[in-house]
Amino acid sequence: MKHLFQKGNDPSKPTLLLLHGTGGTERDLLPLAGEIDKDATILSVRGNVLENGMPRFFKRLAEGVFDEDDLIFRTKELNEFLNQAAKENGFDRNNIIAIGYSNGANIAASLLFHYQNALKGAILHHPMVPRRGITLPDLSGKHVFISAGTNDPICAPEESKDLYSLLEQANANVELRWENRGHQLTYNEVEAASKWYQNI
Ligand code: MLT
Numbered sequence: 001m002k003h004l005f006q007k008g009n010d011p012s013k014p015t016l017l018l019l020h021g022t023g024g025t026e027r028d029l030l031p032l033a034g035e036i037d038k039d040a041t042i043l044s045v046r047g048n049v050l051e052n053g054m055p056r057f058f059k060r061l062a063e064g065v066f067d068e069d070d071l072i073f074r075t076k077e078l079n080e081f082l083n084q085a086a087k088e089n090g091f092d093r094n095n096i097i098a099i100g101y102s103n104g105a106n107i108a109a110s111l112l113f114h115y116q117n118a119l120k121g122a123i124l125h126h127p128m129v130p131r132r133g134i135t136l137p138d139l140s141g142k143h144v145f146i147s148a149g150t151n152d153p154i155c156a157p158e159e160s161k162d163l164y165s166l167l168e169q170a171n172a173n174v175e176l177r178w179e180n181r182g183h184q185l186t187y188n189e190v191e192a193a194s195k196w197y198q199n200i
Contacts, residue, residue, distance in 0.1 A: 008041035014097040018044035019104025023054035057107035075110040098122040128159040139172035143200040147189035149181040
């Protein structure tokens with residue numbers, strides 16, 4: 001997968017896996033990584049799917065309606081890419097924290113839904129429930145921060161609430177933070193994610 005890798009100063013720190021929103025690139029979330037942990041290694045990936053020229057991490061049938069087969073295929077592809085990237089670059093495969101926005105948050109949530117050890121944790125900005133009606137792996141010991149907007153027209157508040165409940169029922173340690181805003185990523189939520197990260 002097309003990606004950008006930056007080795008951090010401190011190998012004991014997690015590797016931050018950056019996953020952009022629809023139409024983004026692997027450069028978009030680099031400023032966020034700096035806010036979360038300036039010493040961490042960064043692996044920033046570009047989604048392999050194009051929708052009218054816009055990179056995404058999996059196909060959708062309509063706004064908010066996911067192509068489940070492609071979601072499953074792309075989640076496996078990303079998980080395998082992480083295995084390979086850890087080997088090639090010599091970082092700890094078991095110490096990856098994803099930071100995703102929108103479509104990127106959805107594929108990060110899908111990694112958690114399908115693979116017990118894909119991620120150690122995740123910061124999910126404006127996510128949705130990636131897939132319903134499946135049994136999640138036991139996510140004990142995993143840490144997830146969700147930030148959502150009460151007026152988000154793309155990710156309805158129920159999506160964040162349901163995602164929170166599903167992850168919590170799978171034993172993950174989850175925090176859900178609301179802002180009275182829409183779908184845009186705000187500095188306040190990045191700051192809150194940074195505080196959360198310092199305490200996990
Ligand atoms: C998705 O397709 O993953 C969500 O609708 C969010 C987005 O627009 O990227």
